[in-house]
Amino acid sequence: MTRNAPPIAIESVGENPTPIWGLSNRERTRRIAAASGLATDGNGGGNGETRVIVHDAFAWDPAWLRHVAANPGLVLTMGRIPALAHVRSEAEAEAVRTSIRGDKPLAAGDMTVLAYENGPTIENKQLRKRETPFLMALFPDTVRRIERASYFGAYKGVTDILTKYLWPEWALMITRICARFGVTPNMVTAVGAVLCILATYLFAQGEYWAGMAVGLGFMVLDTVDGKLARCTITSSWWGNVFDHGIDLIHPPFWWWFWATGLVHWGLGLTPEIFESVMIAIIGGYVLQRVIEGIFMRRNHEMHIHVWRRFDSWFRLITARRNPNMVILFVSMLSGRPDFGIVGVAWWTVISCAVHAVRLLQAEIVRGRDGRLTSWLSEG
Structure with missing residues (x-):
């Protein structure tokens, strides 16, 4: 046109x-x-x-x-x-x-x-990926297959390990229920926001197991709202701001109050260690997001995690909320939530360094070849 x-x-x-x-x-x-x-x-x-x-x-x-x-x-x-x-x-x-x-x-x-x-x-211009989207005859006995194809077609091609492997089936079931009963994506986001705040409170009280359970509910709903919007074609400017705003803002609060909640376990960090941990986690979180934004701006809105196969693999475990929660979960199994938050700090620094190196390498390749190409579009 x-x-x-x-x-x-x-x-x-x-x-x-x-x-x-x-x-x-x-x-x-x-x-x-x-x-x-x-x-x-x-x-x-x-x-x-x-x-x-x-x-x-x-x-x-x-x-x-x-x-x-x-x-x-x-x-x-x-x-x-x-x-x-x-x-x-x-x-x-x-x-x-x-x-x-x-x-x-x-x-x-x-x-x-x-x-x-x-x-x-x-x-797929956003992910620089070639694919064959679904096309099926619509009959009563094909509805579930079509909805499944529609749902997974709305899934990001590159995401974290929990979103990719742990709860897609749960989220599909909840998405179907919401669609049947007319629940809107913003309603799901609102419920998720309440759970997010409750998890933050529980972490501050040292109620880590309860906080992780509530946080899991929030994380699943964080998948459901976006998929529901795409499957029912109800995406909106406000919905995107509401959903992504919560996603962007809440993780540092979770890590901060996890650290302060350690006093309830008699494992409170010293002021020096607390300061170092928070600088590493929050500073690294912000810097990693900045690096990702620079990469997109410099490479025609292509995400850093779809450049090479390594980048897509690293997105599974990079220091975002869900992989960090795995670190904290493992620390709870050993009864040392303090080890968990220190582990998150170290992993954030490492992940940030990896992203910085990849940004530098991308600049070198772009200067030599003129433009980057996603591995997902090859072949």
């Missing part, structure tokens, strides 16, 4: 009574289209001929709509039946409608056909 062109219109063809994530398929399509900047009232496309036609019998990842909308004349098919098609004329539109309504192969003319069965890949 050019800067001054009217938005491309979206047109759904067919009827499908099967809901997904508590929404009709047509409503889901409308929300995805609106989020993608397409006209949802049928008035886009200038003369009314340039539009994206969507087959209501299929459910698909939002990435497919963005890809098809960006490529006039492209049609994505399954079993030779159009699922999404960017038509350029009324003749192409009618050919697509006829194929959909008659459930027969498309007479494509000079349209470019992308057959899903051939495993086509498109680029």
